[in-house]
Amino acid sequence: VIPAANKNHRRAVRRYPSGMESEAMMFFGEFRIQPADPLLSIMGRFAADPRSRKMDLGVGVYRDDSGRTPVLAAVKDAERRLLQEQQSKSYLGSEGDPVFVKLMADRVFGAGASAEDGRLAGLQTPGGTGALLVAAELLAMNGAGRKVWLGTPTWPNHVPILAAAGLEIVTYELYEVATRRFRPDRLFEAIERAQPGDVIVLHGCCHNPTGADLDLDGWRHIADRMAERGLIPLIDLAYQGLGMGWDEDAAGTRLMLAGLPGALVAYSCDKNFGLYRDRVGALFVQGPSVAETQALWSTAVAIARRSWSMPPDHGAAVVRLILEDPALTLSWQTELSEMRARIARVRAGLAAYGKVAGIDLSGLAHEHGMFAMLPIGADAVERLREEAGIYMASSGRINLAGLQVDALPAFVAGLRAATEMALA
Ligand code: LMR
Numbered sequence: 001v002i003p004a005a006n007k008n009h010r011r012a013v014r015r016y017p018s019g020m021e022s023e024a025m026m027f028f029g030e031f032r033i034q035p036a037d038p039l040l041s042i043m044g045r046f047a048a049d050p051r052s053r054k055m056d057l058g059v060g061v062y063r064d065d066s067g068r069t070p071v072l073a074a075v076k077d078a079e080r081r082l083l084q085e086q087q088s089k090s091y092l093g094s095e096g097d098p099v100f101v102k103l104m105a106d107r108v109f110g111a112g113a114s115a116e117d118g119r120l121a122g123l124q125t126p127g128g129t130g131a132l133l134v135a136a137e138l139l140a141m142n143g144a145g146r147k148v149w150l151g152t153p154t155w156p157n158h159v160p161i162l163a164a165a166g167l168e169i170v171t172y173e174l175y176e177v178a179t180r181r182f183r184p185d186r187l188f189e190a191i192e193r194a195q196p197g198d199v200i201v202l203h204g205c206c207h208n209p210t211g212a213d214l215d216l217d218g219w220r221h222i223a224d225r226m227a228e229r230g231l232i233p234l235i236d237l238a239y240q241g242l243g244m245g246w247d248e249d250a251a252g253t254r255l256m257l258a259g260l261p262g263a264l265v266a267y268s269c270d271k272n273f274g275l276y277r278d279r280v281g282a283l284f285v286q287g288p289s290v291a292e293t294q295a296l297w298s299t300a301v302a303i304a305r306r307s308w309s310m311p312p313d314h315g316a317a318v319v320r321l322i323l324e325d326p327a328l329t330l331s332w333q334t335e336l337s338e339m340r341a342r343i344a345r346v347r348a349g350l351a352a353y354g355k356v357a358g359i360d361l362s363g364l365a366h367e368h369g370m371f372a373m374l375p376i377g378a379d380a381v382e383r384l385r386e387e388a389g390i391y392m393a394s395s396g397r398i399n400l401a402g403l404q405v406d407a408l409p410a411f412v413a414g415l416r417a418a419t420e421m422a423l424a
Helices: 004-011 021-029 040-046 073-085 097-109 127-139 160-166 182-195 216-229 245-261 291-309 314-324 326-353 362-366 377-390 405-423
Strands: 120-125 147-152 168-173 200-204 232-237 263-268 281-286 371-372 395-397
Touching: 073 314, 073 326, 097 120, 097 263, 097 281, 097 314, 097 362, 120 127, 120 291, 127 160, 127 232, 127 263, 127 281, 127 291, 147 160, 147 182, 160 168, 160 182, 168 182, 182 200, 182 216, 200 216, 216 245, 232 245, 245 263, 314 326, 326 362, 326 405, 377 405
Parallel strands: 147 168, 147 200, 200 232, 232 263
Antiparallel strands: 120 281, 263 281, 371 395
16 A cells, blocks of 8 residues: 555656756657557457457467467476576576577587587577567678668568668568569579678578478578678578478578578577577577687677676576477477477368469468468458457468368358458
């Protein structure tokens, strides 16, 4: 209970002395309420919908056959162990837990990668977003006029993060949503047009939001051309293991690291360990020499220090425990394979419908990961929500992991009705 005197104190509004008022009020008075994040606000609207047959195809989290986002068994075991064995919650450094970073580097890039030649280094970050933020700030240093080439559509947070660092962004259409057609040729063209020192942003696998990934020949081609043209890759690898397989999903990134002197990789463990809200990620940097890698890494650590000082530990400690213990590793890999297989079943099931309301869904079988773009307008998205309780991003992105195989007929019927109504 707040004592009455204090209450009054809180209510008393003090004024700035006249003359100073307008300057101070310029600060306080010029903020505007920001629109709710279109993707994240779907979660709240979905939760508030009383219908029992609703479907959440919005934010990118995995869901099982019963629509739940489970805590993985290996995570639960590691958490139990952590609760019993952790002796201290004292600070780690700004680089996070070096054991987590090393174990992840060897998993992601292949056994021994962390020790190979000293040109690869990493730091733990709050999610892949933290890694992207540090990467963006690094890229904004040492090189005025550096452009960042970004294929569209892309994850809606890419542009704000890169732009906030002061980078100039050039976009090109990597995927034609209207025809659901992947255009790697446009990426190849962007690489030819870019100037030495420019940055090419790439999705390592399971492209968000299109699901359309380069094949290995495509990766080989861009690794060669980018090396020849003096370009820097920024690879966002957030869904490893949810596409074709653990090694398959990192194959392109590994080719890039082998084929180019330098690279930045923003990594997320949020999806493949199901640790979303614990925010587990890492930024890996590779430089042309050991000395350059070390300088790049220490600058990244300094950026982390002034951004969040030190990353949260819990999720990364869980990942470390899983990767240190062969039984937990096996349990995690088994569950990850099941997730991947379920997503593939949903993809195949939906692809089998072929054309629905003029939309060719057959390509879903050849795209990867949780996401796909449907060429439907915001009005049809709204109708799907109102009429059928199906929630998705207004851009037309669906999270396939939100679909249950036995709900596919209802989804297709809802899609047909909503798009036909929108056309009528
Ligand atoms: C998504 O794209 O749905 C996820 O990456 C969640 C997010 O932060 O946007």
